[in-house]
Amino acid sequence: MLALEQFRDSTRAWLEENCPPSMRTPMVPEEIVWGGRDALFANPESKLWLDRMADKGWTCPTWPAEYGGGGLSSEEAKILAEELGRINARVALTSFGISMLGPVLLEYGTHVQKMEHIPKIVRGEIRWCQGYSEPGSGSDLASLGTKAILEGDEYVVNGSKVWTSYADKADWIFCLVRTDFEVPKHSGISFLLFDMASKGVSTKPIQLISGSSPFCETFFDNVRVPAANLMGRLNEGWSIAKRLLQHERTMISGFGLTSGQGDRGGTTSTTASLEGAAMHYRGDKDRLSDPALRDQIAQFKIDSEAFALTSQRSSEESKQGGPTATSSMLKYYGCELNKRRYELLLKAMGSQGLGWDGDEFEEEELQVTREWLRSKANSIEGGTAEVQLNIVAKRVLGLPDMLSLINKK
Secondary structure, eight states: OHHHHHHHHHHHHHHHSHHHHHHHSOGGGOOOOOOTTTTOOHHHEEEEEEEHHHHHTTOOOOOSSSGSSSSHHHHHHHHHHHHHHHHHHHSSSOHIIIIIIIHHHHHHSSSHHHHHHHHHHTTOOEEEEOOOOOOTTSSGGGGOOOOEETTEEEEEEEEESSTTTTTTTTTTTEEESSSSSOOTTTSSSEEEEETEEETEEEEEEEEETOOOOOOOEEEEEEEEEEEEEEEETTTTTHHHOOOOHHHHHHHGGGGGTTTTOOOGTOOSSSOOOHHHHHHHHTTSSSSSHHHHHHHHHHHHHHHHHHHHHHHHHHHHHHHHTOOOOOHHHHHHHHHHHHHHHHHHHHHGGGGGSSSSSTTTTTTHHHHHHHHHHHHHGGGGGTTHHHHHHHHHHHHHIIOOHHHHHHOOO
């Protein structure tokens, strides 16, 4: 315990000295740091904060120090998180490399691959995107058809992906490809890493009803990828894909904690308080005097607190072996909770939650309306709600697979 107390004292002192003042304020969308080769920093202190945290390895505190991570124990990482929360410090780096690729790269990658990519993820030097869904392969991801044919010491990739988050801004992609068409669909899939600047890669943003374009169509036309960029074994990429999805679903479940950032459906509005919305957006009429609304807000806050404690417990349990099928349970409930929050925000705002543009609406009000629309996609991204319920039924509750029983008959 003495060692942990000393770690807390030294961590607190370091943060007080090194966390810039503006990095102790609520995050605003335009200042979220995604990193990358062409990263832009709207706030110069964001770059300073990233560099300082990366030098300590604290953008990825529990990753091995050998690859640039913090090398902290789970107890030390918990203390770091508590001390960051104490000063309301911003997240230094938001990255799919951290939340999705990095954990499976550490688990399945070769030492050479780890040395090549992990330090750059930690420092925010490379921005990654995910090449999973295809026009005809969404929930049935294993039916994907993007193919990779080995020619000498390179794979030649042809096909397309869809709903590729920030593909137009990413430097590299972790991509599922089919390398064998003669085996059952869950076999014959491989996991490739390659540069988005490669010849033959192109992207096209998809305009959403919310007005933003975080997603893209991504096309591969005879893209040549070094065979050394194959992660894991040939034709065994499905195991990596499933593992990565568990990490992704754990990340998405955080939307229910109202701590998400950016266009993945998390909270970015400054109107985080339901009570504040109820009082502010009705002028001289306090909406909190409505007992029905007050009851709904109270129940939401109770459910949110219960979910936060459950998520924390699950996180502690998963540190021994990574996320499990429980991630589907958390993803499902977290997304439903996030959607419920936005429904309550609109109800609290009354008619001010109906605007799309116009001087009669404040910028924050218009932002909430767009975020409400965006939150609806939470039930689809990272695996639909129906897929998550099936996983929970089979992997968590141990219920029989009815389709298998029917086929046996």
